[in-house]
Amino acid sequence: MKRHLISAGDLTKDDALLILDTAEELARVSERSIKKLPTLRGRTVVNLFFEDSTRTRISFEAAAKRLSADVINFSAKGSSVSKGESLKDTALTLEAMGADAVVIRHSASGAPHRLATWVRGSVVNAGDGTHEHPTQALLDAFSMRRRLGSLEGRKVTIVGDVLHSRVARSNVLLLNTLGAEVTLVAPPTLLPVSVGTWPCEVSYDLDAVLPKSDAVMMLRVQKERMNAAYFPSEREYSRRYGLDRERFAKMPDEAIVMHPGPMNRGMEIAAEVADSARSTIVEQVANGVTIRMAVLYLLLGGETA
């Protein structure tokens, strides 16, 4: 594996399977009453969050703590960053503190790439702008594998704002690596103009794709997009691309429904679909901790004696 996890495209098939298999083993730890492992004792993991994301930060924090790492949470709000400190100076500060890994969430696409040129520790991308969110894709793959078995040849449909979605980018890359067949469904305004060069299929017709899907992943659609004319109204979006009960019925009986959260219930997904037994949405959260443990373990664990 590479030293950093910045893009899902950095992972070979063997890397990805190693992470998923390691997570499977670590999941057993989470089922014990004492959930802590001594693996990363004495190592420092910094959570560097320039964007508010309590869910993702807590997930990484729990993962690092269960591996006994020291965790420093660095949030941009109320810190020197809000006083105009540059990303580079923040990076050099963390470097001086001896961070072994930096988990970064940033609103600018590519911020983790820049960070990786300024620090010696491993950089883990916890979401950069509209680029990628590789641990989300890993936890999605982990969740799918637990429900569906191997992903080889499985048909995964990703629906929604692909253009602005870091989750979609990472998922397309990782699922392709793992041998799944991905179809993106969105209004044409919410797809990159170059989407034809991506390793996936593209459709504008959700109803046509649903009956052939093993997993359907609904992406969060921000209501603000409507103001930039990406779609006319919430109602129209929901009618054409929302997963309501009737559409849910068109899916094969074993097919699962996923969502990276936070959801807009009633917009991209109906409440009864989100809460159904075939929804993995709550599992995804639990699996997030497990997969992040596996990533930190594999990036940092190898160096301890």
Add this chain to the structure above:
Amino acid sequence: MIIRNVRILGGEPADIRIEDGAIAEIGPNLPGESVVDGAGAIALPGLVDLHTHLREPGREDAETVQTGTQSAARGGYTAVHAMANTSPVADTAGVVEQVWRLGREFAHCDVHPVGAVTVGLEGKQLAELGAMADSAARVRVFSDDGKCVDDAVLMRRALEYVKAFDGVVAQHAQEPRLTAGAQMNEGVVSGRLGLTGWPAVAEEAIIARDCLLAAHVGSRLHVCHVSTAGSVEIIRWAKSKGWNVTAEVTPHHLLLTDDLVEESPVGAYNPIYKVNPPLRTRADVEALRAALADGTIDIVATDHAPHPVEDKETEWSAAAMGMVGLETALSVVQEAMVETGLLDWAGVAQRMSVVPARIGRLGGQGQPLDVGAPANITLYDPSARTKVDPSAFASKSRNTPYEGMTLPGRVVATFLRGRPTVLEGKLV
């Protein structure tokens, strides 16, 4: 004073005698005191840049008139046009005269200020174009560069108004609504990198509109830094109609492509490649080279855009747009156009000296190296190979995309009206 053994436009070796700032005699083995041994270098008419950012007044931390013109001289330039997006904006006779006087004072090359088209570059009200034209700076080129004059009525009026003093409007063609938040060329790479796309159509739509406006009012339009194959097609069409449209291309758009944002020796998302207009695709580069060769694009202009280190050592979206270019321009043009057989040295002289001087209406610049012409001369050794070292630049800024690259050629000497500003590659 005699410059010995130079090859004018790459021709046969000859000597040049200079008297009173002009070329007095050209021929083999001229008698007299030899000041400079050209050692077989190519002699070109002193280069003229139609698009330079000198940053003074306002951003003296990035560049000053002094350092910018030193950088120009090192690059073989004897005249530069200083863009108007300074602070305060060069939208009054006072500011353009200040920049013009600073240029005269340091005298590394001639400085011709460009006047803003609109007050404060805000695109709302015409600046006092006539006052700037009548000032000591004698402004003939007007541009809101960095911003597009996107209001069609305002653009029409500007084009009409400058006819009174033979001015030209140099348009930064960028439809603002199509490029809100844009970060890089919209295409395969931007889609993968999750960076907001900067579509080619945002440039092309404005160029098409402006060509039609220039034709309608019978004025002169100059298109800044053309970057797409589609723009080339539109300009070719406008020229075929006989309309008075000229265009420039930057050295970096002749050499670099948008894949560098994803993969380069300096890492992904490195803002050293962030520039406006953005780097485009290989197909665009090929179209731009062909257009420069066949005359559809008239000239090379550097868009020398200095920025301090801290404005580039950031995440991509926070970084400033632009690259320095004066000291590498001729080498990049040699690499992209001469080594590829698309241009000879006479063609380079046309596109980097003669025609830019004509567009800017500079009488004493861009003259062919003939007896009687002002002795604005650049000596260039095309056989040299130089690894680009930004720390050696005369420019105050270091934001070059060519760091570490080996480029052909080296400016040996520059003469401004007979007076050397650069000798043996060093400032005089």
